[in-house]
Every structure is written in structure tokens, then in C-alpha cells.
Amino acid sequence: MHTWRWHNWEGLPYLSCNILELWPHAFFTQQFWPRPPQELVNVLQPDASVYRLQQVHGNTVLTPQEVDYHLSTSEAELALADGLISEQPLQAVWVASADCTPVLIGDVQTGQVAALHAGWRGTAAKIVPQAIARMQSQGSKLENLRIAMGPAISGEVYQVSVDVAVEIGSTIVPDDHPEKMIAGLHNLPNSPLFADPQPDKVRLDVRRVNALQLDSLGISPEQIAIAPYCTFQHSEHFFSYRREKQKKVQWSGIVSV
Structure with a gap:
């Protein structure tokens, strides 16, 4: 560590x-x-x-x-x-x-x-x-x-629209189908996505996305x-x-x- x-x-x-x-x-x-x-x-x-x-x-x-x-x-x-x-x-x-x-x-x-x-x-x-x-x-x-x-702001508290999650998620889970991509992101070990109570929102860990790009x-x-x-x-x-x-x-x- x-x-x-x-x-x-x-x-x-x-x-x-x-x-x-x-x-x-x-x-x-x-x-x-x-x-x-x-x-x-x-x-x-x-x-x-x-x-x-x-x-x-x-x-x-x-x-x-x-x-x-x-x-x-x-x-x-x-x-x-x-x-x-x-x-x-x-x-x-x-x-x-x-x-x-x-x-x-x-x-x-x-x-x-x-x-x-x-x-x-x-x-x-x-x-x-x-x-x-x-x-x-x-x-x-x-x-x-x-x-x-x-x-930086952590994934637990960073609420974004599903559209934003799709845009950023396409850099690590390429899929033309937004729902499939979001599912793919959720299924990653140590996923950068967290659930949000609002239907068209998720919580996003941007640092984790950068780590996955690396x-x-x-x-x-x-x-x-x-x-x-x-x-x-x-x-x-x-x-x-x-x-x-x-x-x-x-x-x-x-x-x-």
C-alpha cells in the first residue's frame, strides 16, 4: 500500500x-x-x-x-x-x-x-x-x-446522470447499447458505479475510471x-x-x- x-x-x-x-x-x-x-x-x-x-x-x-x-x-x-x-x-x-x-x-x-x-x-x-x-x-x-x-469527490457521493456515466464508461466498457454498458460497469470487480435512489441517476467514482483506463x-x-x-x-x-x-x-x- x-x-x-x-x-x-x-x-x-x-x-x-x-x-x-x-x-x-x-x-x-x-x-x-x-x-x-x-x-x-x-x-x-x-x-x-x-x-x-x-x-x-x-x-x-x-x-x-x-x-x-x-x-x-x-x-x-x-x-x-x-x-x-x-x-x-x-x-x-x-x-x-x-x-x-x-x-x-x-x-x-x-x-x-x-x-x-x-x-x-x-x-x-x-x-x-x-x-x-x-x-x-x-x-x-x-x-x-x-x-x-x-x-477528489468520491464515488459514494458523486451523483451524475446515467448519460454522463455512459459517456465516461465507454472508455472502459465499449458497448453501443447504454443499458448493457451500465450493466457491464456495475459488474466490474471494484466497479466505479454505485446505485442512486433516483431512477435516471447513478453515483460515479471518477478516480476509479482513471485507474481502469490505466x-x-x-x-x-x-x-x-x-x-x-x-x-x-x-x-x-x-x-x-x-x-x-x-x-x-x-x-x-x-x-x-
Whole structure:
């Protein structure tokens, strides 16, 4: 089992996971709001260059070079995407989340890292497999990846429409017949679906869907760690958009070595 540890910085709590112990990284709590990554990087590695995005619930994954190019050719302050992959050492890549899954990835051979924002839409569009394909194009091998999914809304409390479950479920149980697909998802060992009292609703574990996508790529469970924290239920540490309907976030970041 992978261990998640609480740390303190100036009296404020944040999480790390031993699966990513080779890299400075953190899943920050709501107590750090509204500090931006440019400040938070001091907790991890003050010398690192900071890269962040304007997240749009898609599956676009960029490199720092692409972010810099975008900023040099556009009026926009931030590039639109939901994932970042480092290209050199000392690059800090960041994502923000408030119920969606923050995913941090490190490669034990190359030292490169990725930070991804995987909500249900990004997961339905396979953002994590997309990012891993890009890492492979930069020399990564699947067996060298270490993947941590941070605090996010858990399946027990995340109510979605059956249509949403079908859209996201098609990434792991391909079936043109929605009812058959939902049945197939329910029948999986450690299913990502839970029953809901409302007839056209189910409860969905997005992190579990991402784990199943990783499994279908051939990544072993030992390479994956999932935080035992729910943003909705652990209100003392995390914002939840579902719970509070406020536009606040917690940041997650990792630095390449």
C-alpha cells in the first residue's frame, strides 16, 4: 500500500505520497487559498520555473515550450489546456481542482513529470492516457511511471446522470447499447458505479475510471496511488464545488528532476 503523509508549511497542511518521493510535489489544501503556484512553488523547490493553465475540462496536454509559445503569440494570460508535461529538470507543473481529480505523474528513469486535471469530461476524453502517450513520445516507458491521484469527490457521493456515466464508461466498457454498458460497469470487480435512489441517476467514482483506463494500458496497480480523501466529505481540508458552489480551488504541483 502507498502511504499518504500530511506535512505542515507555516502551519498550513498539505499532502504528499510516497509513490512520488523522488520529486518535490504536493496536493495542497484549501488553507493555502488564494495563494498562486508562483508562491506555492517555494514549498517544493524555489528555483523551479512555474507552469499553469486555464483549465477547460478537455484533454489537451501541453509542454512548457508550447505554453511559452502560446503566451508569446497570444493576448491571453494563460494557455487553454488541462495537462502539462515537463521537458527539462526544474519545471514545476500545476493543476487546480475543487472536486475533479488532480493527477501527478513521475517517470523514475527520465525524471520527467506531468500534472493533469481530470474531471468527468476530461476522463471521458481520456486525458490521462493522452498524457501518457505524450510522455512515451518523450522517451517514457510505461513500467517507469508512478501515478498519484489526489483528493477528489468520491464515488459514494458523486451523483451524475446515467448519460454522463455512459459517456465516461465507454472508455472502459465499449458497448453501443447504454443499458448493457451500465450493466457491464456495475459488474466490474471494484466497479466505479454505485446505485442512486433516483431512477435516471447513478453515483460515479471518477478516480476509479482513471485507474481502469490505466489498467487497460498495461499499467500495474502497484504504480498507482489514490488519495483516501474526498473533497466533498472532508470539508475541514478541501473545497468542494458541489458542496459550496464557490469558485475556489486547491492546487497540486510536481517538479521535474
